[in-house]
Amino acid sequence: MTGTNVDGFDHDSHLRRAFDLAREAAARGDEPFGSVLVRDDTVVMTDSNRVVTEDDIRRHPELHLAYRACRELDADERAETVMYTSTEPCPMCAGGMARAGFDRVVYSVGSDEIAEFTDNEPSVRSAEILAGVTDVVGPVLNDEGRQIHEEFDW
Numbered sequence: 230m231t232g233t234n235v236d237g238f239d240h241d242s243h244l245r246r247a248f249d250l251a252r253e254a255a256a257r258g259d260e261p262f263g264s265v266l267v268r269d270d271t272v273v274m275t276d277s278n279r280v281v282t283e284d285d286i287r288r289h290p291e292l293h294l295a296y297r298a299c300r301e302l303d304a305d306e307r308a309e310t311v312m313y314t315s316t317e318p319c320p321m322c323a324g325g326m327a328r329a330g331f332d333r334v335v336y337s338v339g340s341d342e343i344a345e346f347t348d349n350e351p352s353v354r355s356a357e358i359l360a361g362v363t364d365v366v367g368p369v370l371n372d373e374g375r376q377i378h379e380e381f382d383w
């Protein structure tokens with residue numbers, strides 16, 4: 230399908246799928262982050278944080294989905310793809326996503342907010358890294374997204 234209108238996607242539903250994945254990660258012993266990739270308003274890939282259980286600093290869901298998308302989708306397909314992610318991508322992930330060239334990323338909780346939850350310094354915003362490549366939209370469903378981090382033992 231060409232000329233996909235990503236504005237018509239069911240944003241809330243896809244973002245809540247990312248929330249479910251974030252909660253699954255926390256239940257498994259990882260940090261609570263989840264992401265999905267959507268084409269034609271259909272979820273085509275999902276992932277959640279596995280840094281602890283895989284002992285792999287690269288296993289943020291956004292970077293892993295960018296990696297998988299570059300292997301499994303061509304550039305035109307990636308350009309019609311939207312990532313929904315429970316939290317704004319960190320600079321490592323945004324760097325990988327810049328290579329993937331998604332149409333848009335929609336997040337719930339901003340990296341500035343996560344810095345407060347985790348007591349870290351604020352990082353470079355994803356919109357800065359993805360400028361001219363991928364539109365960054367958020368925060369969306371912010372109260373629901375923040376609830377995940379309020380429940381997590383940071």
Ligand SMILES: [Zn+2]
Nearest residue numbers: 289318319322
């Ligand atoms: Zn990341």
